Each structure stands twice: as C-alpha cells, then as structure tokens.
Amino acid sequence: MASDRLQRRLAELDWPTPALDQPELAPGQLWRASWHETAGLVVILGNPSGRTVNVAAASANATGDDKTLVASTGNSMTPTVWAGLTADIKTFTLEHRITDLTAKDLGAVRAVVAGSAPGHWAPIVDDLDDRALVRAELADRLEKLAEAEWIPKTDTAAPRLSDLAKKSGMTASRLGTELHISPGDARRLLQEKREPTPSEVGILTSLFGTTPSGAMELDADLLVEMDLPEFRSALERRAHRLHTGDTIASRRTFAASMTAQAARQRETGRRNWRALIREALHED
C-alpha cells in the first residue's frame, strides 16, 4: 500500500527526539512557551529572576535580521535565534524544553545580544522587507508571553472588604449568614485568605454599596514556585478536571488552597513551598 511505502520512506529520514521535559531553567535551553492563543520558541539567556526569565525569540523559519543567527543544538535541530528580540517572560509560560544550544552557539548568541558580533542576515532597513513581518510576529509573541498573568489584578482604588466590614460593624458570623457560608469561611474572606466568588461579590456589593477589592494576598515565594514549568502540566490537568479547562481559575484556587493550608501550619521560618505544592498536586 502507498501509505505503508510513505511511512517507510519517512522512517528512513533522520527525525530528532526533543527532550520534552521541565528541568531547572538554565541558559542555552530551547523551550516551547505558550499561554492561551500564543505559542513560540524561546532560548533561555539567563537564570530566572523571581517569576520571570530573560529569553530570546527563536523560530523554525530560516530567516532573520542582522541580529539573528542559526544555532546548533544537541539533537540536530537548528533553530533560528533572534538575539535582537529579547524579553523577560513569565516562567509559567514555559511548557517544555526541546533541546539545548551547544555552549559555543550560546556564546555566539550572547555575543550578538551584546552587540559584539553580527548576525547571519542583512539588517532590515525597509518596512516593506517581508522580514519585518516575521520580526513583528515574533515580537508580538514575546510581548504577549511577557504580559501573561494569572494573578488577579489588584484594584488599588477599591476598598478592602475588611475595612468595609469594620466600618459598618459587620461581624464574621453575620457576614456568613448574609453569604450563606460558615462563620469560619466568612472570617477567611475577611482576612483575604480566599477570594470572594462572583455570586459573593454581587451580595457584598449590594450589602456595602460598593464592590470590595477581591485581591487575595499571595506569598511571593509561593508564586515563584507555582510558576515553575515542573508544575504546569499537573495544574493544567487540574484545570481540566475541576475548572472546565480554565487554567487561570485553577491556578488561583490552588494558590488560595495552598495559602490556607500553610496558614494552618504552626511551624515558623521560611516555608518549603515547592515541597508543599508537589505534595498537594500528588494528592490530586
């Protein structure tokens, strides 16, 4: 059969084997990054700093500008690295590692980034040069990956729920009655240990005549650890199981549950969030 023949012919070609893992981030790694409707290839340029890591855009498309070069890797892949397109993107957008650049080519990329070496292509001197479109698309992707976020934005202008409750003499037990939740749960809400649900926001708005800020204060270290690519696939599975695929909702509720769980612990000192997250996701 023709299909078998094509399959056999394709099998004779040299197909690379991508790593598809989520190791500790290190310079020179080529990753697939994705978030919602954006995806692309990136080369890690530095060590992560908090929730972000500095990367350069990369592509399978063999074209570039005067700051672009074709890099060699450990598994025969030859991505085109746009050293002139760099950004600090969120680490949670990193999906899996594909391969690593050779040390020599990472050095070459860094030299181009630093401006001490030229790229492999001519500069783009006219917007009608179609390479400008390729560059704009890659810049677009990087910007979207840099702006990706799952933490709710804090509306600094909105009053805090605890302040509104205090001002109107609303106790936790009365708030619980109004919201049809237990007094303990109402207390957690007042202490910003969890976010109000959309229906609770509606009731709170009618109770106080204004919408309180729903932002939950999350531990910065927890965020850094939760954003690690290592946890991404487990959090996505959780999103599909519990939140109809809504990864943002899934991450928010998971962060709230981790915060609540940590609050119950009596130990003092710095928490090992990574171990706590691993344990919680393992229990899932």
Add this chain to the structure above:
Amino acid sequence: MIASDKLACGRRGSVPRLSSGTVNYVGGLREAVASGQVDERFLEAARRAARSRVCSRPPPTGSPDWSNEDIDDLVFETISRVEPNQIVLAANEAVNDVQFVGWLRKAILTTLNLRARKTPGGRVIRAMDDALRGGPDLFGLRAGHWYLVGDVRQPGWSQGDAELVATAWGVETTTIQASPRATKTAPLAYRRDIRAVCRAVLELAGPLPKAQLAEVVAQRFNVPFIEQFDYLGAGEGIEDQDVDAYEDGDGTDDVDDGIAARWMLDQLTEEERRVLRLALRGDGVRGISSVLGCTKYRAELLTGRLHEKLRRLAHLTGSDPQEATSRLIELVGQEQQLRHSTTEDGSDGE
C-alpha cells in the same frame, strides 16, 4: 522517532470523517509531531494538505488526476526539502493543530512552486537577465559574472550577502512582490527596478556571479516569502503584452488603472488585505490591532506597509490614483467573495 508500529496496526479509523470533503483532525497532531512522532495523524494531515494545494495543477506523471502515489511523492519531497528537524521545531512553534496544518500547507505549496520553476533561483535569474540585457549601456556579462560597464575591478567580493542585501533595500522601487502563480512570464518587478537594484549592488561589490546577484535580487523583492504571507496570484489574468508594457514602464507613461490595481493586489499580503478592509470600515490602528489580535506595533507596521504600497500604486497610475485605488478596493472585495465561495464549496481543505 517514527511510530511505524502504530501505522502498521491500521488505526486509520481514528480520524473521523464528518462529511465528504471535510475532516476533523483528531486533537494531538501538533503534540505528536512536536514530540518527534510521525504517525498516521501526520500522514493523513499531510496528504490532505497536499490534495488541497495541488488544485488545478497538472500531475507530474502527465495523467489526468493526481494519484495517491503522486500525492505521497509530493509529501515526501516536501518533508525531505524542509527537513524533519525543522518540521518538529515548527510543530513546537505552532499554537495548535490548525496553525500547524496551515504551516504544512504552505510548505507543500512552496514545493509545488519550486517544482514549477525547476530551480529555486531559475525564475529570478531569468527575470534579472532579461532586465539587465535590456540595459546594454550599463551592464555587461563576462564569464558568468554581471558587471557595470566601465568597472575595471576583478570579481572578488568576499564579504557575504548581508551588505549587498542592505544596499539593495536602499533602492526605492515601484513594485515589491513577485506574483506567486504566474506561469507564462516572470513578473518579478519592473525591469527598470531590477536594473536600479543591480546597479547599486554592482557599484558596491564589483562584478558578481549571476547566482549571487540573483540571490540578492530575490531577497530585495521578497521572493522567499511568497507562500508564507499568502500573496495572491491575481496577475494570472494579465496578458503577456500587458506584462511587457508594465515591466518596461518607465513610470512616465500612463498605465491602465485596472492592470495596475490587479498588479498591486498581488503586492498585498493576506494581512494587508484584511487591514485594507478594516481601514475602509474606518478602523484605526487600535481597532486593527484588536481585530487582528496583535500588538499596536505590528498593527502600525501593517498599516504603514499598506499606505506605502498604495502610495506607489498612485504614483504608478499617475493621472488618476483614486480610480486605481478604487479598482483595487473592488478587487479586494471580489477576492474576499471568491475565498468565501471556495470555503463554502469545501474545496479548500479543512
């Protein structure tokens, strides 16, 4: 790694057919290829992409229809040409199955166009040779090298193409993009534009081998991007004599508005055609950015490119730029209708 064992099991039924002519790709095509696995999902997608691209082109065997073997040969040639490692990277770069299949279709279209032109640079070399022979006072050909008449330098440019391409882009020209599907002629650009570009490049480099000069000319006129940005082949309807008149035009004679508009339509990428429609609707950069789902910078780039191309169209038609632009807008509307009807027919693939 190829999952030949999976194919041998004959799981073709895993690709559900919804109705004749349409297939709902089973999720996971992109993920499978991104992991280096090429199983029956990929074969199915590649074959369908090939069938959707061959359209009215004659099969290489001369038979009336494309056989399964012809399609498989086209798929294999595409994969060999692009190389497996780039296919795996492209799958890792794509957002989803639809985007990856779109990439695959463009790769197959490129293979078909390369087949039609026999050699990648052949068409460009032909267009360039025609243009330079038309300017005997300026250009000479010796031992496979084009040179400027009066230039006594020996061939010896060794600094690579980057500086030459940058120089070529420093020359403003009337037309920008080659028609991807024109077969009778090679309407790369005005011959006078090709001559202007070659003159600037040869002034810098001295005598250059044909192939090297053609490579610079190809980059200057965006030839490597014809399939990638979905330029139209509207120029197919232009007769040879029109092309000759057009290519030899010196910019002072009136050019028929209809021909100029049709030609200019070839110069717009798919996104630029969308931007034109949005601009006609009254959308500004912000609105365009919102509809296209891109950043303000990219919307500005697209808008700027469109304005520049329309400016050149107006210059080309000389006497009545508004009429030519109106004709272009009309053509864009026709193209949109054509695409719509093609989609309804289900003849354009997935």
